[in-house]
Amino acid sequence: MSTPAETRTDRLLLRRPEPADRDAVFAINADPRLWTHFPSLRPTEPAQIDTMIERWLRGWESRGLGSWVVRLRETGEVIGNGGCTMIGSDPDDPAARLWNLGYRLSADHHGRGLATELSRAALAAAARIASDVPVIAYLVAHNRASAGVAEKVGLQLVHRAPDPGNPDPSVTRLVYADRPLTAAQLATAMR
Template sequence: MPTDLDEVFAIQRDPRVWTHYPSLRHTTRDETVRMMERWERSWSTAGLGSRVARLRDTGEVIGNGGCTLLGGEVWNVGYRIAADHHGSGFATELARAGVARAREIDPDRPVIAYLVEHNTGSARVAEKLGLELVHRAPDVGNPDPAAMRLVYADRPLSPAQLQATLQ
């Protein structure tokens, strides 16, 4: 069983952190275990992945995030911050650290962030990272047929790189 499972599951199951995509909220611990196993695989195969984020002062788990490799094509920056800590700059701090490490490991690989259009907070974080909107289209597979997927990137994407963000 992954370390920090209980704390990470508590964040992943909280509907307040999934207001922009409620169908992705974790309802079982197994979903969180599988997610954390994906992080481990990313660390093993790409040398980088998501990690648990803690407050420096107390060690409290406040979220997770970082950069992971998507489809072997792009670094995807992502995060999930506990609702009680939204608006404190932790998402930006965690994302910046992930992007910096991704650029150290493989600077030729684009860094992207994908999100649903109505998630304006995540769009602001992407823009703070220097990413620019490169794609807007219906979010295929989203239970909300009106949802639009936005892809931000640090450079233009090839068709294969863009496809990796849409899977």
């Protein structure tokens, strides 16, 4: 099963990414205001976005779902990216695979409920494709806005631990999920 190339919500137009989306997606993702919780992850070169879009497209091709490019329905303006992507060292291993809910929206559009609207559409799409696969959202503990979105869409906090790979060893990773996770799934979430 595959999700349509375009999904509409009340205020958003969610589209499968295309290489032509790179400049708009880069402009949003390169904004330092979006990376206060993990500055070293901020992309600084457009080629980094090319790599992201290629990864998203592989997800669409292999799983029928991946990150969307997010536009406002009213204007068509690109305001970010997000959705559910399949993660796991072996995505065909049901003991370790997960849908990862993620998004990055323009700082100019924060606080309007758009991330929640996007997240609800992503959860519905993931359930249509593979409802047997848990959905997670992982984030750093000081990113309260993202935690709030996870909670609004029904995900529960299931794990907290030091954030692997974070240059600041004091940072804690939170894992939210739509159901209890196995040890293998939790290991996937903590990579």
